[in-house]
Amino acid sequence: xxxxxxxxxxxxxxxxxxxxxxxxxxxxxxxxxxxxxxxxxxxxxxxxxxxxxxxxxxxxxxxxxxxxxxxxxxxxxxxxxxxxxxxxxxxxxxxxxxxxxxxxxxxxxxxxxxxxxxxxxxxxxxxxxxxxxxxxxxxxxxxxxxxxxxxxxxxxxxxxxxxxxxxxxxxxxxxxxxxxxxxxxxxxxxxxxxxxxxxxxxxxxxxxxxx
Amino acid sequence: xxxxxxxxxxxxxxxxxxxxxxxxxxxxxxxxxxxxxxxxxxxxxxxxxxxxxxxxxxxxxxxxxxxxxxxxxxxxxxxxxxxxxxxxxxxxxxxxxxxxxxxxxxxxxxxxxxxxxxxxxxxxxxxxxxxxxxxxxxxxxxxxxxxxxxxxxxxxxxxxxxxxxxxxxxxxxxxxxxxxxxxxxxxxxxxxxxxxxxxxxxxxxxxxxxx
Numbered sequence: 001x002x003x004x005x006x007x008x009x010x011x012x013x014x015x016x017x018x019x020x021x022x023x024x025x026x027x028x029x030x031x032x033x034x035x036x037x038x039x040x041x042x043x044x045x046x047x048x049x050x051x052x053x054x055x056x057x058x059x060x061x062x063x064x065x066x067x068x069x070x071x072x073x074x075x076x077x078x079x080x081x082x083x084x085x086x087x088x089x090x091x092x093x094x095x096x097x098x099x100x101x102x103x104x105x106x107x108x109x110x111x112x113x114x115x116x117x118x119x120x121x122x123x124x125x126x127x128x129x130x131x132x133x134x135x136x137x138x139x140x141x142x143x144x145x146x147x148x149x150x151x152x153x154x155x156x157x158x159x160x161x162x163x164x165x166x167x168x169x170x171x172x173x174x175x176x177x178x179x180x181x182x183x184x185x186x187x188x189x190x191x192x193x194x195x196x197x198x199x200x201x202x203x204x205x206x207x208x209x210x211x
Numbered sequence: 212x213x214x215x216x217x218x219x220x221x222x223x224x225x226x227x228x229x230x231x232x233x234x235x236x237x238x239x240x241x242x243x244x245x246x247x248x249x250x251x252x253x254x255x256x257x258x259x260x261x262x263x264x265x266x267x268x269x270x271x272x273x274x275x276x277x278x279x280x281x282x283x284x285x286x287x288x289x290x291x292x293x294x295x296x297x298x299x300x301x302x303x304x305x306x307x308x309x310x311x312x313x314x315x316x317x318x319x320x321x322x323x324x325x326x327x328x329x330x331x332x333x334x335x336x337x338x339x340x341x342x343x344x345x346x347x348x349x350x351x352x353x354x355x356x357x358x359x360x361x362x363x364x365x366x367x368x369x370x371x372x373x374x375x376x377x378x379x380x381x382x383x384x385x386x387x388x389x390x391x392x393x394x395x396x397x398x399x400x401x402x403x404x405x406x407x408x409x410x411x412x413x414x415x416x417x418x419x420x421x422x
Contacts, residue, residue, distance in 0.1 A: 125404070127411070131418050160415050168402045169411065181402050188399035191379045191392050193336070200338070200380065204371050207342050 007196035015111035016126035017156035045083035078109035125166040218407035226322035227337035228367035256294035289320035336377040
C-alpha cells in the first residue's frame with residue numbers, strides 16, 4: 001500500500017439493508033487494518049446482547065440526543081424502527097483532517113446524509129446473497145417480532161434500489177470473500193493517483209538532486 | 212468478486228518506466244487471474260534470452276510491421292530505442308466486447324495512445340522504489356550498454372511525471388506487495404457500481420416475484 005502522510009484521510013462509509021452483515025464485515029476488516037479509525041455511532045436504542053457502550057455504540061437517552069441535535073453536532077442522524085442513531089461530526093472530521101482513515105458503518109438513511117455533506121467519501125453497499133438468506137440472518141439474531149421482520153424484509157427490498165448512490169457493492173455470500181473485497185477496495189483507493197501524487201513524485205526528484 | 216456476464220470486459224493497462232518490473236507483476240497477477248486475457252504485443256526488436264515468440268511478443272520484421280501500420284491495425288504503436296512495438300486493435304476490442312477482461316502491459320508512449328482511444332480503461336503506473344533500485348534492475352537484466360543505460364535512467368525520471376495521466380500507481384518495492392495491490396485494484400474495479408448494476412438488482416426482483 002502506498003502511504004501518504006500529509007494527505008487527508010479517507011472516509012469509508014459502509015451501509016446496506018439491516019441484516020446484510022455489514023457489522024461482521026467491518027469487524028473483520030478492522031482486525032487487519034488497525035490504522036483505520038472506527039467511528040462509533042450514538043443511539044437511543046437499548047443495547048443488544050453482548051453490545052458494549054462506547055464500543056458498539058454510545059448509548060444515550062432521547063433527551064441527550066435531542067440536545068446534541070439542537071447543537072447541530074451530527075454529521076448524520078436517523079430514526080430507525082423508532083430509535084435515533086447519529087454520528088457526531090467533530091470526531092469524524094478531526095480524524096480525516098489529521099490524515100487518519102475513518103470507517104463509518106451506518107444505516108442507509110444516515111449514509112445518504114453523509115454523502116450530501118461529504119461526497120468525497122467512499123460509499124460501499126453490502127448486499128445479502130438473497131432475500132431468503134437475509135431473512136435467515138435476521139431470524140438468527142433473534143431481535144425481531146414477526147411484524148418487525150415483515151417490515152425489515154420489505155424495507156430491505158426497497159433499499160437495494162439505493163445501491164446506485166454508492167461507489168462499490170459487496171455481495172456478502174461468504175464472509176471471507178466479502179472481507180477480501182472490502183480490503184481490496186481500501187487498498188485500491190489508497191493507490192489512486194490524485195492531487196497528493198506530488199508527494200510521491202517528489203521522492204524521485206529529491207533522490208536525483210542528492211545523487 | 213461480483214460477476215456480471217452481459218457487461219463489457221475491463222481493459223487493464225499496465226505501464227511505467229522500463230525496468231520498474233511491470234512484466235513480473237503482470238506475470239504473477241495472471242497466474243491467479245486466469246480469466247484475464249493477456250494481450251500479446253507485436254515488436255520488431257530481437258527476442259531477449261528466454262523470450263518466446265507468441266507468448267512474450269509476436270516478433271515480426273520491420274516490413275511486416277509497416278504493412279500493419281498502413282492497414283491501421285494498431286490500437287497503439289511506438290518506437291522505443293529504435294524498435295517498433297504495437298498492439299493490434301481487433302484482438303483487444305473483440306475480447307472486451309465479449310465481456311472478457313484484457314491486460315495490456317505496454318511502454319508509456321503506447322499507453323498514452325490507448326488512453327486517447329479508450330479512456331474507459333484502467334490505467335496503472337508501476338514505479339520503482341527508487342532510481343537507484345531501477346538502475347540495479349536494468350543492470351541485472353544485462354541487455355544495456357553504458358550509453359543506453361544512461362538514456363534509460365534519464366527517460367525513467369522524465370516518465371515519472373506522466374503518472375498524473377493514470378488512475379492508479381503501484382510502487383514495486385516487494386513483488387508480493389505489488390501483486391497484492393494489482394489484485395486489489397482488479398477486485399475493486401469489478402465491484403464498482405456502474406451502469407451494469409441493474410443486472411445485480413434484478414436478482415432480488417426475480418427472487419421476490421418467484422416467492
